[in-house]
Amino acid sequence: MVILFSAKISEKHQERLLEHYPNEKFIFTNGMQEAGQYLEQADVVVTYGEDLNDSMLEKASKLKWIMVLSAGVERLPFKQIQERGIIVTNSRGIHKTQMAEYSLSMMLQVYRQEKQLLENEKLSYWDKSIRVREITGQTLLVLGTGAIGQEVARLAKAFHMTTIGVSRSGRPVECFDQVFTIEAINKTLPSADFIVSVLPSTKETHYLLTEKHFHIMKESAVFINIGRGDLVKTETILKAVKERQIDHAVLDVFEQEPLPEDSPLWSEPNITVTPHISGQSPNYMVRALSIFQDNLDKLIKGESDFTNLVDPTRGY
Structure with missing residues (x-):
């Protein structure tokens, strides 16, 4: 399974994921401009939810799941997501x-x-x-x-x-x-x-x-x-x-x-x-990646009861 991060995370968090999931292929990037070249390979995309548009999603022909490392999902191309049956989860609750x-x-x-x-x-x-x-x-x-x-x-x-x-x-x-x-x-x-x-x-x-x-x-x-x-x-x-x-x-x-x-x-x-900082916390990424790992475990096992499942018809 190819897991593509357009969301930038620290080397410390990258190393923990690589150690925990040795059988999965992770591609870590610094943003969608860099991640775009790998979209055709991706089974999973991990994003902050603001950088994935319709044209990019079309390139990701294998995509099964989008994990958003924030609560906001309003910029996602939900029409295409719904048509293709792509799973979307977010990080609501960590804020x-x-x-x-x-x-x-x-x-x-x-x-x-x-x-x-x-x-x-x-x-x-x-x-x-x-x-x-x-x-x-x-x-x-x-x-x-x-x-x-x-x-x-x-x-x-x-x-x-x-x-x-x-x-x-x-x-x-x-x-x-x-x-x-x-x-x-x-x-x-x-x-x-x-x-x-x-x-x-x-x-x-x-x-x-x-x-x-x-x-x-x-x-x-x-x-x-x-x-x-x-x-x-x-x-x-x-x-x-x-x-x-x-x-x-x-x-x-x-x-x-x-x-x-x-x-x-x-x-x-x-x-x-204040400059949109009410959700900031030194514990933010730990909490977000905990939800990601919980859902990744379920995907690997073939389970469907994902945490923080987003309804594409409602947009949340």
């Missing part, structure tokens, strides 16, 4: 710890006025009049109740927060006091002090949030987006903050990445911008 920590840290950052305190420190300015708040006892609304959303809610419970979830199904999930369907989102927004979105990019979530949704949020609400940038238009967020429809927005994902230097988001004091 929950670091992304939940990011979410809680940003809630505290906003409520404890850390941006202003750090600015005052640079200026050697002693100002005890800064108004700080407590996140304890507040209401958290999480858009997306999968592994990440559930971990955000679990950590929020340490601060005795009321936790509300919104999902496609609306079924009950551990760590959430209530869960509603996406269709009922208007009922949930007015009560939320924090809105955290971990939604993937799908047809259903594309520009899901509009101006009307920000109008019904609390003026004191904090909106945190760590899912995908096409959940809401940039100008909608800017308007909501500038017109004080909400108090603050924390954005780790954007419609265009990298965020252009001239974007007005950078200079808006009530917007916190």
